[in-house]
Amino acid sequence: MTTAPLVLYLAAMLFQAAPSGSAPIIDNERVTVWDAATPKTYSHEFVAIELSDGSAWLGKAGSKPPSQGRTIVIELKDNKIPPLANASGLPNAFPRPGSKKVLENKRVIVWDYSWKPGEATPMHFHDKDVVVTYLKDGTLKSTTPDGKVTMNDYKFGDVKYNNRNRSHTETLVKGSQRAIIVEFK
Secondary structure, three states, X not given: OOHHXXXXXXXXXXXXXXXXXXXXXXXXXXXXXXXXOOOOOEOOOEEXXXXXXXXXXXXXXXXXXXXXXXXXXXXXXOOXXXXXXXXXXXXXXXXXXXXXXXXXXXXXXXXXXXXXXXXXXXXXXXXXXXXXXXXXXXXXXXXXOOOOEEEEEEOOOOEEEEOOOEEEEEEEEEEOEEEEEEEEO
């Protein structure tokens, strides 16, 4: 086999082995999260986030998101956990200055938020579990009320599930960062 056909053969094998969204990237008692390039029908209500522009849709069970490319799909399981009462004395995480509410229904609130370099968010309390989909490459410094600092590097397309009952502030220390945040009611 000459070099050109071998390269084409290896490229075809890699393309076939690429992730197709057949396995969830997050699966827990609240949600199943998919990184999908090809729309499929989902068995639960869902929130779909188009990575190319950060647009979001709410979908009904038995439907497909109107996707044009790589999409994060957050299927909402029937296990509902109510928000915590906020006894922290801090404001809830959302709404916060600079945040934009994108969607809301009886199950979720979807926020669009961009961090500004060197500008800390207000210290806040997360009363709800969330799924965060990152749309840029950047490093966020998280600082808890007791001063503990954690550096978090996020890249375009990263998705993270965060449990409620957390307090912290966040500061963009490197790159840029925008996220679509889905809070669960």
